[in-house]
Amino acid sequence: MDDEWNAQAQGGRRLKPGQHVIISLRRMIAEGSFRPGERIAEIATAEALGVSRMPVRTALRALEAEGLVEKLGARGYAARSISAADIHGAIEVRGVLEGLAARRLAVRGLTPAEDARFAACLAEGEAIFAKGTLAQGDVDRFHDYNLAFHNLLVEASGNPSIGQALERNDHLPFASAVALALENEPADEFAHLHSAHRDHLAVIAAIRLGDAPAAERGMAEHARAALGSERLFQRFR
Template sequence: MAATVHDLPPTEDPAASQTVRAQARLRELIVSGELAPGARIPELTLVERLGVSRTPVRAALLRLQEEGLLEALPGGGFVVREFGEADIHDAIELRGTLEGLAARLAAERGCGAVVLAGLRDCLDRIDELLAREAIDDESFAGYAAHNGRFHRLLAEAAGSPTIRRQIERVVTLPFASPNGFVRVGAGAPAARDTLVIAQAQHHAVVEAIVQREGARAESLMREHARIARGKLDEALATQQGLQSLPGAGLIRRAGR
């Protein structure tokens, strides 16, 4: 549930919080298909719809352009981007490269005890979910929550604010999030298998970090990201798969 004004810390800048909320709501409108690819963004309409002034709306539009969801028009204004399959593959590959670098540096430099404990806690919680007899909606939601935390902790593990910031930027790219494809094929008999493989890679990369095996940790995380590429191909292969993929309407299908 979205935070209310009363939920915000007293020191938070109200203008900045309005921008963050406008950005989140605009992203929802785009991913849900309410603002279609190629559609010009109606700034004044958004001001009325979101109940904020033009300043936070304009700031939110600029941030979504930086994320890659919008394109600036030569004469001013923005349109919703459409993405080719190659664009998404590249975004996933970029995430894997950066996470691989973080894992390698964590192994070579040593991972802090607090971060390592957090990574192991994520492993334990996901193991508990995968031990259940059935992987239902609750299990998928739990997996996504712990998986997201695992990847955020991994970004911290290298002890490099620069690398952490770059990973935070890349995961905002459309379809590049570690959880972007978690629910694809959720109803299929093999749904658990993919999660089990991903979790085995989670365990292996943590072990590589502990053993100070930098090259192995890097290779594992790059391979881990490629699970998402396989899930993308799976999603694009069937109508049911597309329906399980948030933002599918933004994808330009090959040969279309």
């Protein structure tokens, strides 16, 4: 267990080899370290990562369940090839699921505690865009705000099945709610990210008005906005 793996500790606590393995494999898959179809074998991967086969086997099973790798029968595993159509479909699924979450909230209304949480969340978004431009750190800040917004929406919906259905998407590159297909310097992304923030404001406004169709449609369109990014499809043709 070398320094790189120690550096992967989270919350100041060292991760177990099994956790390291799955994090490493996810990153390698996301970075395109494996060509689609290229074999990922337990033994070779264990040797490369300096662990025994057990944590690699466990990790590959989990990644298979997440749809990031597919089993080649007795021949090991392979990174799943992801097409632009796959991304398109995953975003569409995200749209209807988050739309359902928004509709549920609009139908039954927000509790005062929920309303306060959404208000605090959106205030963070307002703060990010208040000065009319983005600094370097603001992209990470927006990332955190965006993730918090989507997680809160799903949690507040009161239907855990929505979050469970979204779990696959959360691991698929660019289909996750936090996928940010940035193509330019942060300062040039102001309009792009600000548009996403305005979508958030519009959806919560519709929820507060009890306008279920508008809330649902707003979230579905918000998800589809990700499809407009050119870089999204360069990698997956």
